[in-house]
Amino acid sequence: MNSKIPVTEISEPDIEKKASNKPQTIELYQSRKKIYVREIKGFFQRIRNVSLSALLLMYFGLCWVTVNGNPLIHFDLPARKFTLFGTVFWPQDFTLLAIALIICAFGLFFITSLFGRVWCGYSCPQTVWSFMFMWLEERIEGSRNQRIKLDKQPLSKQKFFKKALKHTSWLLLAFATGMTFVGYFYPIRELTSDLFTLSISSGAAIFWIVFFTLATYINAGWLREQVCLHMCPYARFQSVMFNEDTLIIGYDHNRGEPRGSRSKKAKTDLGDCVDCNVCVQVCPTGIDIRDGLQYECIGCALCIDACDSIMEQMNYPKGLIRYASGKELENKPKAGKVNFRAIGYGLTLLAAMIAFMVALQQRPLVELDVLRDRGALYQVSGMGMIENNYVLKIINKRKVEDQFSVHIAGIDGELNAPESISVAPGEVRSIPLSIAVDPKRLLNSTEEITFEVRSKSDPASIASSDSRFLGPAYR
Template sequence: MNAGRRIPVEQSHPDPQGARLYAKRQRIQIKDVKGHYQRLRDASVRVVVALYLVLPWLTWNGRQAILFDLPERRFHIFGLTFWPQDFLFLAWALILSALALFFVTVFAGRVYCGYVCPQTAWTRWFMAIEQFFEGDRHQRIKLDKAPLRPGKLARRLGKHGLWLLLALATGLTFVGYFSPIRDLVPDFFTGQVGGWALFWIGFFTLATYGNAGFMREQVCLYMCPYARFQSVMFDRDTLIVSYDRARGEPRRRGARKQGEEPAGDCVDCGLCVQVCPTGIDIRDGLQYECVTCAACIDACDQVMERIHRPKGLIRYTTENALNGRQTHLLRPRLLGYGVVILVLVGLFIGSLMTRVPLQVDVLRDRNQLYRVTGNGTIENSYRLEILNKDQSPHRYVLTLEGPEGLTLVNGPRHFSLVAGEHRSLPVTVSGDPYAGTVESADIRFHVRAVTGADDATDMEMAHESRFIAPRS
């Protein structure tokens, strides 16, 4: 290596305050705006929060309508009861939810985030409380810079007190989906609630208080994975919030004077940035931080109305429409999602409607394949595990289907199970070799739920097994 061609090294001048690996968060103070889309958002978040708080208080046939009873391993959802054996239905529902989210994203971008996402809904409520106590954007900014005086302290205490009250209601309600809420709430306020219930109430109270009160857009920007992979599902025909650059540029503040060069419709007022819950400038193009809440649309439309220009400088549109090309509403990917969702929904509903709320499992005696009694008959022992998955008690009849000569010699032919009861029934199947040839064969146990004295069949489950006999 040529020593005369060394790269010169110079001493750097480090930042006296040290390397700044992370930028300090700039708190976003959002300006309140009214408009068509914001009225729609307010209505949707009210419905989301109201449903969440009210649903566990509803009753169905004398019990809580929606209750995920983990100790008893039962999920009650109105007239249906699901058990661990019904896990397939849960997986099915989750797949349907994911496909529905993909369908909506392909069609209208992150409209779910802007209108019905729980983070959006609770943040919207928390911001309404903040505005009630501290005023609009400019008043809040001024209050932040003001010294701590009795007036400011009173406003802050009122805001945080109401925040904590709403967060506590959220935590109590969440635990109320897993523990009967009509017992949980009195026990909580009388100090009789259990340790684990108290832990989870506190956890979700603090999580709600922190996420909706302080973190807000940080959850959407850094914690939610949906923002990261949404662009994979977008195409040029996806409906998104967009700024019409061809119409808005070049920007110019103030009234246009005679003789000046022509300017676009954007007056650079900055309202679209001030009302954005994630603090972005939609005029910079589509960004993953945009939650499609349309606050910038309502703000810009009001400005356009005041300066007597057409609305829609910022609007819901597609990339193809902005570039003067035709928008294709029906496209292969959207149709594919739609067809798959419709098929799965049909199969899901059909499976629920034909689902028999009865489970029958048959276990053979593992100690011996068969036994020969003193009178020469051949017997096989079984244990039937029967679970009544219905919400009502039922009377059942047990029958055996198999080759001629095999009979049930013990075990109840008629029995009853209350709602959710599990019973283990030992039964014996006997074959008489003197009455005919007894060979190994497939058999089937039938358990029927019956109503009335005529043993009319209401629902039935069958389970196959094997009868073992010695070789002749």
């Protein structure tokens, strides 16, 4: 398939321009051009350094924190038990998970409608790890110009050493990232010990460590802005949450144009933009913010710090590129319509947070599941009694061990179960039991029954579950 479309420039119908017109071609599928990001310092970069440091510290540190010997955060998939900051959640708490996801979604929508893509610029994992990889690249290969020059050089010992050192540091950071991620599912202390003593027996753990190591290395080291531009859906639907009052990173066209270079002391009729292109050189997605709002902009504010540094050198006021609303950049009056979109997101977020707190407070601390023996409909004992077998699963969500007793309702029968069942904190205790009923007392072949477990230390902790008792079909 031909990926080039011939395009002829349309010009004024004068003889000279018609004679000079030549067909041009536009590439539909252009190869990616590597972006060499220039390092810059400034106010917003200090804010990002604080946020990135805090996020990295939490990510790499929280998996090591234990409370009373238990991990602070642990997702135990085999046991279907999820510990978050000391609170144990079970699959039965799916409603809480759904509400938590709603809170996260509408929290992101609410912040975006007010402050634009601050999530992408300061908190997104892709941004966090990409900036870490770029920081390592800057320390090893040098400044932007040095990296460009190095890539153009033929392979030499020095170039090979720098490239090898850079990719080794990337792989080490990626490996630490992958191992830490798996450490939230596989206790990190055991994982580290087993891994470095080559005694790890879990093939799944090894697979996921390798998977996330390669994913981090590729996404943050090689793809970088391509993830934001072509893989992340957030860049595509963010415009739905934007309006004229949303804070964006924008270029003050009225103040900056016409742009042009000049000396520091020169008197000129040009705008404040000196056309230095530093704002383009520092952009991690390679865009020119002076072209207006673009979906590629991740809101990192590198261009703001870069432009402010140039304005300071030229003794011009800062803020040629700044956080501002669309109205402000177009010199429109600030007073306008109420931002109903932000209000709607905020109210939904508040309602979801209230619902989460209510559901968390009313969450039962004891739950009961009843599994009926499917191997046989019923059994007839030597005494002529009809027996059904069950397995009770008692979930103790409390932080202390508790004793439970089992009771049945809905049928007049004999319950064969322990008088007291001890369940440790956070444990799922399976108890096999049976119910024997005199055939004369069975009115139907199927009877609805209710199992109930009661805490001996806390009378309010009661859990129940319905099941069926099956008997002979003839009557």
